Amino acid sequence: MKNFIKKYGIIFTFILPVLLLVIIRSLGIDHFKPDTKKLYGPSVSRANLKTTAQVKSMTGEKLIINLQNSGSENPLSDYKSISVAPDSILAKAYLKLIKSNDGPVILVSADASLSARIWIILSQMGFGNIFILDEGNTGETLKYKFRPDTMAEPELK
Amino acid sequence: MNTREKFSAVLLSLGLILALIPLSGNRSFTVKPHEMLSEVIDENSWLTVDQVAKLIVAEDSTIQIIDVRSPEEFKTASLPGAVNIPYNELLDRNPSAYLGSGKARNIFYSNGDLDANYALALASGFGFDNSFVMKGGMNEWFNTIINSTFNGEKISARENALFETRTRAKKMFNEINSLPDSLKMQFMKSNKNASKKLDGGCE
Numbered sequence: 001m002k003n004f005i006k007k008y009g010i011i012f013t014f015i016l017p018v019l020l021l022v023i024i025r026s027l028g029i030d031h032f033k034p035d036t037k038k039l040y041g042p043s044v045s046r047a048n049l050k051t052t053a054q055v056k057s058m059t060g061e062k063l064i065i066n067l068q069n070s071g072s073e074n075p076l077s078d079y080k081s082i083s084v085a086p087d088s089i090l091a092k093a094y095l096k097l098i099k100s101n102d103g104p105v106i107l108v109s110a111d112a113s114l115s116a117r118i119w120i121i122l123s124q125m126g127f128g129n130i131f132i133l134d135e136g137n138t139g140e141t142l143k144y145k146f147r148p149d150t151m152a153e154p155e156l157k
Numbered sequence: 158m159n160t161r162e163k164f165s166a167v168l169l170s171l172g173l174i175l176a177l178i179p180l181s182g183n184r185s186f187t188v189k190p191h192e193m194l195s196e197v198i199d200e201n202s203w204l205t206v207d208q209v210a211k212l213i214v215a216e217d218s219t220i221q222i223i224d225v226r227s228p229e230e231f232k233t234a235s236l237p238g239a240v241n242i243p244y245n246e247l248l249d250r251n252p253s254a255y256l257g258s259g260k261a262r263n264i265f266y267s268n269g270d271l272d273a274n275y276a277l278a279l280a281s282g283f284g285f286d287n288s289f290v291m292k293g294g295m296n297e298w299f300n301t302i303i304n305s306t307f308n309g310e311k312i313s314a315r316e317n318a319l320f321e322t323r324t325r326a327k328k329m330f331n332e333i334n335s336l337p338d339s340l341k342m343q344f345m346k347s348n349k350n351a352s353k354k355l356d357g358g359c360e
Binding site: 015044086089111112138 | 166167170171173184185186189190191193194195197198203230233234244245248249267268269270271272273274275277278279282290292293294295296299300303331332334335
């Protein structure tokens with residue numbers, strides 16, 4: 001044994017601790033993953049938005065996270081649901097629950113802006129199965145048309 | 158174990174470490190998740206359209222308004238003084254270049270409540286905690302500021318001040334967005350130069 005340690009001493013002293021730290025860091029769930037651009041992709045393509053009908057047709061065990069605010073209603077109460085205050089969404093117990101869920105995790109909130117912010121955090125932590133419940137009323141389509149006033153003459157400074 | 162074997166073992170271990178370290182060319186967030194969460198759920202990071210209108214009317218030089226909609230939508234109508242960084246191009250550029258432009262506050266807006274809030278969360282992840290969102294986006298701007306009317310008989314001093322700000326913001330918005338594109342750019346540039354001079358900056 002002594003001879004073995006002597007032989008491989010250099011590896012035990014320097015390389016193994018670094019290797020161990022790297023492995024712990026890679027497997028950990030409470031930190032951000034690299035490649036922000038790749039992870040924010042679904043928000044650009046809107047693939048992270050699902051209607052109630054789309055959620056129902058998704059495969060796998062669904063976990064509904066109801067972000068407690070503004071008395072939001074949960075139209076998906078038939079599925080496994082938890083109510084989470086936005087400030088405790090990163091509690092280890094919830095992160096483990098999200099990671100262990102074998103299927104989509106749906107964020108439900110009366111305020112789409114809150115879901116959007118939480119989605120960015122969770123997706124950047126590497127959770128690829130997070131979606132936002134959106135019935136198409138989050139308003140990213142402009143409802144109004146601007147009519148130019150051709151008589152307008154702003155004063156140039 | 159001879160030197161050659163030792164050297165091979167070290168190289169092999171280093172190779173394993175490099176394989177496990179994600180060496181992506183793209184940047185990642187610089188703040189910790191818990192710090193970021195407390196920033197993004199801070200109620201003060203949501204500004205009402207009236208608060209934004211007041212800053213626009215006052216020509217506040219400490220703010221940078223960032224329109225994350227498409228260039229086409231930006232050209233059609235945008236808030237006075239806004240810069241356009243489409244959401245899908247947000248990470249194509251170095252965030253420090255536009256978020257750390259020396260302005261004290263960055264205000265994001267889109268048409269609704271999604272893209273601007275995604276953008277705020279991304280900015281917060283990169284350590285720019287001076288970011289805000291105009292709640293409701295352009296739809297709320299049109300609804301509250303552009304379609305603002307007063308039909309009552311009596312008006313309080315407070316209501317009057319609010320209505321006056323809305324009217325002035327509406328006038329600025331209409332005037333700038335009614336200009337041809339070339340003049341619009343010239344007008345915005347001229348405004349920027351003027352505010353720099355007032356701030357005591359050098360050209």
